[in-house]
Amino acid sequence: MTSRSLSDKDKPIGVIGAGNFGSVIANLLALRRKVLLYARDKNVVAHILAKKENRGYKMHDGITPTHDLSMIAEQCDVIFPIVPSAHFRSMMKELSPHLHPYHLLIHGTKGFDVILPKGETIESIAELNRSMVKTMSEVIKEESVVARVGCLAGPNLARELAEGHPAATVIASHFDEVITAGKRLLRNDHFQVYGNNDLVGVELAGVLKNVIAIAAGALSGMGYGENAKGLLISRGMVEMVYLGRALGGNTKAFLGIAGIGDLATTCNSYLSRNFNVGYRLAQGENLNDITASMDEIAEGVNTVQIAKKCADYYKVRAPITLALYQVLFEDLTVKKALEYLMRYPLNVDIDFLAE
Amino acid sequence: MEVVEKKNKNKQYKPILDGIPDWPVYQLSKNRKEFIEEVAQRAFAQIKKNRPTTKQVIDEIQATVYREQQRMKRNRWRVDPADEPKFWGTIKNEIVVLSTKTPEESQAKADELLYRIVYRYANEIAGNFKASSYRVTREIVKFWFARLLNGARVKKFGAFFRNRYSLRDKIHIVGKVGQLRKLAKEGTVVMVPTHFSNLDSILIGWIIHSLGLPAFIYGAGLNLFNIKIFAYFMNSLGAYKVDRRKKNVPYLETLKFYSMLAVQKGAHSIFFPGGTRSRSGKLEEQLKLGLLSSTIEAQRNLYLETPPDQPVRKIFIVPVTLNYHFVLEAPDLIDDYLSSKGQDRYLPEQDKYGSWQLLQFLFKFFTKGSNISVSIGPGLDVIGNYVDEDGNSLDAHQRIINTRDYFVSGGSVTIDRQREDEYTRMLSHRIVTEYHRINRVFASHLVAFVAFELWQKKHPNLDLFGLLRLPEDDQELQYEEFRAACKRVRKQIYKLKEESKIYHATHLKGKIDLVIRHGLDNVGIFHLKRPLLMSKEGNIITKDFSTLYYYHNRLAGYDLEKFV
Numbered sequence: 039m040t041s042r043s044l045s046d047k048d049k050p051i052g053v054i055g056a057g058n059f060g061s062v063i064a065n066l067l068a069l070r071r072k073v074l075l076y077a078r079d080k081n082v083v084a085h086i087l088a089k090k091e092n093r094g095y096k097m098h099d100g101i102t103p104t105h106d107l108s109m110i111a112e113q114c115d116v117i118f119p120i121v122p123s124a125h126f127r128s129m130m131k132e133l134s135p136h137l138h139p140y141h142l143l144i145h146g147t148k149g150f151d152v153i154l155p156k157g158e159t160i161e162s163i164a165e166l167n168r169s170m171v172k173t174m175s176e177v178i179k180e181e182s183v184v185a186r187v188g189c190l191a192g193p194n195l196a197r198e199l200a201e202g203h204p205a206a207t208v209i210a211s212h213f214d215e216v217i218t219a220g221k222r223l224l225r226n227d228h229f230q231v232y233g234n235n236d237l238v239g240v241e242l243a244g245v246l247k248n249v250i251a252i253a254a255g256a257l258s259g260m261g262y263g264e265n266a267k268g269l270l271i272s273r274g275m276v277e278m279v280y281l282g283r284a285l286g287g288n289t290k291a292f293l294g295i296a297g298i299g300d301l302a303t304t305c306n307s308y309l310s311r312n313f314n315v316g317y318r319l320a321q322g323e324n325l326n327d328i329t330a331s332m333d334e335i336a337e338g339v340n341t342v343q344i345a346k347k348c349a350d351y352y353k354v355r356a357p358i359t360l361a362l363y364q365v366l367f368e369d370l371t372v373k374k375a376l377e378y379l380m381r382y383p384l385n386v387d388i389d390f391l392a393e
Numbered sequence: 394m395e396v397v398e399k400k401n402k403n404k405q406y407k408p409i410l411d412g413i414p415d416w417p418v419y420q421l422s423k424n425r426k427e428f429i430e431e432v433a434q435r436a437f438a439q440i441k442k443n444r445p446t447t448k449q450v451i452d453e454i455q456a457t458v459y460r461e462q463q464r465m466k467r468n469r470w471r472v473d474p475a476d477e478p479k480f481w482g483t484i485k486n487e488i489v490v491l492s493t494k495t496p497e498e499s500q501a502k503a504d505e506l507l508y509r510i511v512y513r514y515a516n517e518i519a520g521n522f523k524a525s526s527y528r529v530t531r532e533i534v535k536f537w538f539a540r541l542l543n544g545a546r547v548k549k550f551g552a553f554f555r556n557r558y559s560l561r562d563k564i565h566i567v568g569k570v571g572q573l574r575k576l577a578k579e580g581t582v583v584m585v586p587t588h589f590s591n592l593d594s595i596l597i598g599w600i601i602h603s604l605g606l607p608a609f610i611y612g613a614g615l616n617l618f619n620i621k622i623f624a625y626f627m628n629s630l631g632a633y634k635v636d637r638r639k640k641n642v643p644y645l646e647t648l649k650f651y652s653m654l655a656v657q658k659g660a661h662s663i664f665f666p667g668g669t670r671s672r673s674g675k676l677e678e679q680l681k682l683g684l685l686s687s688t689i690e691a692q693r694n695l696y697l698e699t700p701p702d703q704p705v706r707k708i709f710i711v712p713v714t715l716n717y718h719f720v721l722e723a724p725d726l727i728d729d730y731l732s733s734k735g736q737d738r739y740l741p742e743q744d745k746y747g748s749w750q751l752l753q754f755l756f757k758f759f760t761k762g763s764n765i766s767v768s769i770g771p772g773l774d775v776i777g778n779y780v781d782e783d784g785n786s787l788d789a790h791q792r793i794i795n796t797r798d799y800f801v802s803g804g805s806v807t808i809d810r811q812r813e814d815e816y817t818r819m820l821s822h823r824i825v826t827e828y829h830r831i832n833r834v835f836a837s838h839l840v841a842f843v844a845f846e847l848w849q850k851k852h853p854n855l856d857l858f859g860l861l862r863l864p865e866d867d868q869e870l871q872y873e874e875f876r877a878a879c880k881r882v883r884k885q886i887y888k889l890k891e892e893s894k895i896y897h898a899t900h901l902k903g904k905i906d907l908v909i910r911h912g913l914d915n916v917g918i919f920h921l922k923r924p925l926l927m928s929k930e931g932n933i934i935t936k937d938f939s940t941l942y943y944y945h946n947r948l949a950g951y952d953l954e955k956f957v
Contacts, residue, residue, distance in 0.1 A: 115803065135790070135792065138794065138795070138798045139776075139795070139798035139799040140798040140801040140802070180789075181789075183778075183789075185776070185816070185819065186812070212815045213812055213815055214809075215802065215811070
């Protein structure tokens with residue numbers, strides 16, 4: 039990207055989804071460029087317009103909220119879709135007719151998309167494999183003509199980013215152009231941006247870490263200390279690598295910001311929704327009550343279900359995921375699950391790196 | 394008995410352009426000198442760009458000279474020009490003198506040497522299309538093929554001079570013929586066929602003619618020019634020469650610019666994207682990205698360089714599969730494949746087949762019942778999107794999209810090699826998928842696949858090599874078992890066809906016994922050792938496991954194994 043013409047600078051950047059993370063990213067982008075922020079809910083648009091505020095974040099003056107997806111596609115060349123994975127595909131279907139091959143899409147959603155045969159649900163289906171489970175970049179490519187796709191992942195707790203604490207993120211894409219564009223738009227004095235070419239690997243790392251985050255919350259909720267957490271993070275890491283490889287990522291992505299970086303953060307933070315789910319489970323609350331009381335979806339719950347069934351299909355050893363699955367959906371208590379894990383007969387430390 | 398192929402549309406196609414002087418390839422050959430100069434200049438500029446210092450240029454020339462002299466010492470061919478040793482000798486002497494001088498003094502001379510080398514290469518590569526010789530070749534081929542066919546098939550006195558059969562009866566062309574003809578008028582067509590046999594280039598040449606299309610240019614292995622009869626045909630059909638012995642940078646750059654500029658100037662082209670003939674008999678899975686990327690580059694240049702008041706010529710990729718019952722070189726190809734598997738051995742480019750063997754083969758081919766079919770795939774743009782009849786690119790929802798947008802960044806067309814590398818991978822993936830979809834299954838593929846898989850199943854403990862080492866005489870498949878497996882696999886092929894993941898010949902339908910018979914009669918029909926036969930007891934036997942494996946591979950990659 040050598041030429042930076044004026045017209046290029048004048049085009050606003052699009053953000054789709056005015057949740058916690060979407061709002062914060064919009065604010066970061068607004069430091070550089072004008073931003074169009076899409077919200078599905080008309081009231082949210084009106085609220086942002088009137089109060090310059092959303093979900094407790096002060097919204098930058100350069101941000102224009104809108105309810106019109108086509109306007110985003112028409113006015114912006116670079117768009118950041120940040121909506122929950124459950125709504126991602128339907129959002130893409132709506133956006134797709136307005137997109138062109140010159141668009142760049144960098145998503146920030148850490149979840150899977152699942153397409154099931156008719157009549158099946160994620161609970162009922164016996165076998166789940168990669169032909170039914172898609173990452174968000176794959177959804178974008180399936181639903182639209184956009185080729186230049188990237189993703190944003192890493193330890194990015196929205197609250198801390200909003201307060202300007204030092205942090206880093208990784209932008210993954212097969213296209214250097216996308217990484218460069220993302221860096222140019224997001225980087226500032228306390229926000230570092232790294233690049234990675236393993237798009238699917240980084241997406242998987244971001245998605246799978248949510249499973250371990252719930253487990254970490256559960257440990258905390260049981261009142262266990264730092265030794266236990268160290269154990270969980272390192273073993274969880276191994277599990278992520280194995281699952282990730284079975285689903286088409288490379289080991290390396292898991293050792294980077296989106297993998298170990300994000301894992302360490304979420305496993306230690308009460309700000310993380312996934313962590314919170316685990317914490318409250320261990321305190322004896324049940325899953326339905328927990329999800330009902332949260333303002334945003336905890337992606338991890340869905341991911342546990344998908345990861346467990348994929349682990350079965352690809353015959354990957356994933357004891358933490360399995361135990362968590364039983365806690366969430368089969369009424370196993372956290373205490374029992376822990377006992378099971380501590381007795382698990384696998385004791386090779388690291389076996390996923392080539393000598 | 395012969396299972397008759399459904400009469401396909403054996404109509405003659407009218408030429409889409411009236412006279413040869415209108416053909417892009419003719420235009421190219423008319424301006425041959427200017428074209429070669431442009432190729433040389435572009436290749437020269439590209440090499441200089443990647444090697445900015447004079448020292449690097451000199452190193453490159455030295456490496457090239459060394460490799461060329463090694464090649465001349467070890468592996469000289471009949472087609473190699475006589476003045477080669479002298480040319481490289483002179484370059485060597487001149488470069489030696491340079492090494493004693495400072496970079497400033499030697500720069501002009503080094504550049505001159507480099508240009509001399511790429512200019513020579515461009516000349517070597519360039520084809521020699523001549524309208525008169527094209528017409529002569531076309532008539533010779535048509536005349537003799539007709540004589541062969543009729544003489545052999547119509548058993549009557551004087552049959553030799555009848556015209557009851559034409560080549561169209563032996564070679565079935567199916568698929569998107571109409572679209573191909575339209576696209577060749579709208580823009581530049583780059584045909585990308587699968588590559589199984591040396592016969593492919595000639596076959597494709599004939600098909601292009603019989604579809605009423607102007608001659609396409611294509612890169613043919615220089616080794617083929619060793620065979621005189623081939624050399625004559627190919628020179629007249631617009632072939633340019635690709636010498637796979639030369640792996641040095643100046644040569645590869647020149648070759649790349651030759652094919653790219655030809656496409657950019659509107660010459661319809663044929664690329665065999667698999668690189669060489671499929672050694673294993675499988676449909677291509679890995680494509681050579683270099684040729685494909687030059688197509689993408691040509692399209693980008695057209696968007697970049699066409700004046701704004703003129704329409705931009707679009708490039709269309711058309712995948713084609715060639716389907717044979719019999720591949721002449723099969724036993725050698727599979728030997729190559731097997732001995733290279735596991736260890737990366739250098740494969741020498743050699744051909745055991747001279748003009749005589751080829752004539753013999755052609756005679757057999759035309760006199761016996763072995764047909765060839767050619768599937769023309771749907772047109773794609775250089776990114777791999779389908780195009781409609783008018784050449785518009787379509788997205789998955791049939792919406793028209795502008796291919797130019799793929800090269801746009803910040804509002805204008807830009808050059809970004811890394812981006813185009815990624816597009817090349819996407820295109821390659823797309824072409825491989827299309828190959829599998831338009832692949833036309835013959836009865837012979839079916840029986841070879843089923844028989845080999847059955848034997849594999851009977852020896853679960855043997856790996857591929859163990860299986861191939863089994864003594865052929867002891868192996869026999871019960872007909873009933875074989876028949877049942879053929880039925881199951883055929884059913885699955887039908888199902889895949891419904892999902893448009895594969896095609897099959899019309900002769901695959903009907904009574905399974907007849908289909909099996911047709912397959913057995915045709916699979917590898919002219920090999921000395923037949924890959925599959927029926928024994929006197931009516932069971933299935935083989936004389937050669939390796940070639941059976943080769944023909945079996947045609948159906949690899951469809952997950953049909955579990956139905957055997």
